Amino acid sequence: MSEGVIVCDGLVKTYNAGKLNEFTALKNINLTIKEGEYVSIMGPSGSGKSTLLNLISCLDSPTKGEVYLDETGISTLNDLEKSRLRREKLGFVFQKFNLIPTMTSFENIELPMRFKGTSLKERKKKVKELLSLVGLAAKSANKPTEMSGGEQQRVAVARALANNPKIILADEPTGNLDTETGKKIIELLMKLNREEKRTLIIVTHDSKIAEKSDYLIKLLDGRVI
Numbered sequence: 001m002s003e004g005v006i007v008c009d010g011l012v013k014t015y016n017a018g019k020l021n022e023f024t025a026l027k028n029i030n031l032t033i034k035e036g037e038y039v040s041i042m043g044p045s046g047s048g049k050s051t052l053l054n055l056i057s058c059l060d061s062p063t064k065g066e067v068y069l070d071e072t073g074i075s076t077l078n079d080l081e082k083s084r085l086r087r088e089k090l091g092f093v094f095q096k097f098n099l100i101p102t103m104t105s106f107e108n109i110e111l112p113m114r115f116k117g118t119s120l121k122e123r124k125k126k127v128k129e130l131l132s133l134v135g136l137a138a139k140s141a142n143k144p145t146e147m148s149g150g151e152q153q154r155v156a157v158a159r160a161l162a163n164n165p166k167i168i169l170a171d172e173p174t175g176n177l178d179t180e181t182g183k184k185i186i187e188l189l190m191k192l193n194r195e196e197k198r199t200l201i202i203v204t205h206d207s208k209i210a211e212k213s214d215y216l217i218k219l220l221d222g223r224v225i
């Protein structure tokens with residue numbers, strides 16, 4: 001079976017259902033993303049991009065509909081199975097890096113492997129590989145506050161790749177970076193997509209990033225347009 005396939009079937013997400021401030025952020029989203037595709041998601045602020053990414057990454061559950069990852073319906077999994085799936089199949093890159101401030105680059109990148117139970121020897125080898133992949137071999141012992149924004153985001157990319165995920169999800173990964181640094185991050189993600197066939201989904205406001213993707217999903221008011 002091919003890996004890294006994502007299907008969204010009739011996704012609806014209503015926040016605060018039944019309350020006065022009820023809000024339907026996603027209204028019947030149907031999508032199929034195939035293994036190894038590079039897909040970008042664009043849309044105005046509040047159109048539901050992060051909500052969609054959160055549902056695909058099983059960080060949140062839909063009000064209606066189902067997300068299938070490699071043909072498994074996420075709603076059929078318990079919390080333990082969901083966290084295992086997240087750890088083993090998915091890698092995230094966030095807009096605000098979300099690195100652990102008290103940990104060095106090495107420790108931040110190593111963390112997902114510790115959760116998975118990878119041996120120390122293997123972890124060391126993999127972190128070294130990843131640090132050189134993102135061009136930060138010299139910053140292994142630095143903590144996030146001791147690095148530039150672009151460097152922190154590269155650590156975050158390395159961390160996302162620690163468990164060799166087949167699917168990489170990035171929510172505005174260059175939102176906090178200057179154009180040149182942002183370009184480097186995107187090139188790195190695209191390289192992983194091209195050379196290692198990893199499925200890549202990037203939420204972006206930058207049409208230059210979207211132009212390079214296999215296709216673009218445009219959201220408006222919770223619908224694909």
Ligand SMILES: Nc1ncnc2c1ncn2[C@@H]1O[C@H](COP(=O)(O)OP(=O)(O)OP(=O)(O)O)[C@@H](O)[C@H]1O
Pocket residue numbers: 015016023024025043044045046047048049050051052
């Ligand atoms: N936890 C929540 N409770 C209530 N409403 C929410 C919640 N999270 C998001 N929303 C609402 O759902 C809509 C979609 O939010 P979402 O974060 O998906 O937008 P977005 O497209 O990612 O926007 P941005 O480009 O600003 O990041 C917004 O109107 C938002 O106010």
Ligand SMILES: [Mg+2]
Pocket residue numbers: 049050051171
């Ligand atoms: Mg968002």
